[in-house]
Amino acid sequence: MALMVRAGSITQYWSCEHKERKLMVNRVAIIGVGQTYHTSKRPDVCIPELCNEAVKAALEDAGLTIKDIDAVVMGNMELFEGRYHQDLWQADYVGVYHKPGFRVTTGGTTGGTLACTAFFCAASGLYDVVMAVTFEKQSEGDSRAGLKTVADPIWDRWISTGAIGTFARLGNWYMKESCATEEHAALVRLKADRNACLNPHAHLRLNLKTVDDVLKSEMLVPPLRKLDMCPTSEGACAIIVASEKKAKKLSNKPVWVKDWVEVHNETRYNRGDPVSLENLEKAALTIYKRNGITNPRRDISLAEIYEPSTWAELVWSEAFHFCEKGEAYNLIERGATERNGEFPVNPSGGVIATNPIGATGMIRVAEAALQIRGDAGPHQVSREVKRTFTTAWGGSSWTVAHLLSKSPD
């Protein structure tokens, strides 16, 4: 099977050639998180005002004022709203006036990357308390047009289909490679919806009851139905990260950042590759190896992954080694990834329910931090949360992953 061959090659690459360098990273912790509510359109606010809501929420969560923040980093999908140097307009509203800061953008992974940026900054010793702010306001631009121009203008743009085509191919491919059916994808949606209904920040809360509720939704590109895909959301998310010394001083419940990794890859549509999983797998394996994780389902308490489609959750659960290859359908079938299951995946409802793209990766980190603190509210998982695995995905084959922990060691 193609998946096995690919997976085999990277695992082999891993064990034979890869000698992992020991990291000497200064400890940092997340001491505050905040997000707006998410919905399709927010005509009541402009972009900076939207960001301001998340900033205020994060400051309130941390019990800090903007004076406590040393630096602010920002990001979003650069072309979606059409703004050039978006950070300039935001500056006055996110509290970076007369303060250090800069902007990083890496497409769909932006939210995940910005969390890393804040980790880098707080660990650098130059700044003690750093805030990262991400957002997306998709109604102000045309995301589909934006996504189409991801493709190379000479070689790929004529065959580029944006996200829907990508995930339809993924679904078709996975059904061929495994025993999964469209019903399994529908089960993923039902789980996401059950969780989203408990999450006050989630965008789509549909109260879906049965597999048929999902299967009767509009077909986009077979086998992808409307309810197999994420919505286009608007919203913002902010996190506050502090150096070890400051975190201990400022916070009662710091959430420690154990590790993070970024894996990019080439994006080529014209080569005909059905799926690209090496990046996902390498990101996960790097984190696991560096942190002594040998059995992810046992060693990690829960995962918040960037799954823009039901099919993505199935396939990527395997790429992240949550289960054996070709077994993800089984995981969802027996309820292992439910909120109160043995290994909760996306207890927040995930990206299938809420996707303000630039902020989405950071929402994963924020939700995981809340779960570790026990502050997630109605969608708090029942098991004790010690370590969480979070990812962001974008660029059509880029992955960012983080490992958060309750204890600093």
Next chain:
Amino acid sequence: MTRKVGIVAVAQTEYEEAKPAWREAEITYQIVEKLLGETELSFAEDGTGIDATVTCSSDHWDGRTLSDIPHGEVAGSHLRAEEKISSDGINAVIYAYLQILSGHYDIVMAIATCKESQTVGYIIENFAFDPVYQQKLGLDFLAAAALQANRYIHKYGITPEQRACVVVKNRGNAKNNPFAQLRTPVSLEEVLDSAILASPIRLLEAKPVSDGACGLILATEEKAKKLTRTPAWIAGVGQCYESHYLGDRDLAECDALSLAAKNAYRQAGITDPLQQIDLAEISEYYSYQELLWSEGLGFCGKGDGGKLIEKGVTELEGKLPVNPSGGVLSGNPTLVAGTARVVEIALQLMGKANGHQIPKAKAGLAHGTYGPCGQHHAVLVLRT
């Protein structure tokens, strides 16, 4: 844990009015090739290679979402870490520095690329203004700069000749820089007689349209010493934002720059920049900016920028040569301009600034800015 970080290699393309023969990523690759060739580094993951890449490009200038896809592809992002800064490239260098300081990486490559010739800049710049109050006025960075120049002239009595002196000096310096785009010196009269673009800014007082790229490799002390005998050490960095709304600011002042410089000076132990810094590369997109930014950097008092150039302090043979490379006025693409300033300072400290070397350069300052009237400033102090 405090780490010392040095620049071990730098590379630039020639800056040209247009590079129609090369796509953006091909230009980036020219830099990657030079950097790898010079350091003999690879993208190996066993602790001997480059750990990560920071690219700097813009979706708007490149005309595609995720403009770093092609740049990353040729800069080692195959199954590895790559991040994109989409503002002035000096921030890519600072970000690479922060990444190494954190302990997460040991060697990071930073590259900035822009092809201004492919599109119409003022339309892009117009989209940097807030769409509610400012964008519809038709502002671009040139129009905003003209407002700032007028306010600066009005408040401090800066003369047309003082501004023109900046152009004459920088274009004269560019003559000796093999990478500069405009290498023909101009006279004071030529500058003062050139066409008005946006009053009071004249054609020769504004940077030309330019294509090109530059990049560098940063490494920890231990690794830097193995890679080169002449690393340029980073001694201090500072970044700072101004308010976005032009009406909220006194455009004759640049407080954000002073704050950025203050941070960088504190880290580098600099109390008197004029005495302790041997040369500076400043991002002057328009002539008056070199004078105004010099004030912000503390090279002279407020309003004394004009006198600074009149006294010849910033000439090649002066006490504090500014822009010995010819500066942005002699041709650097936007985004690349800030990285090019760092690259030039590193070259000077390494003793490799062919043709325009400042003798005995021990401490240098690089400055980058973006946004209307310098809304964001970044300062880097380097030492031998």
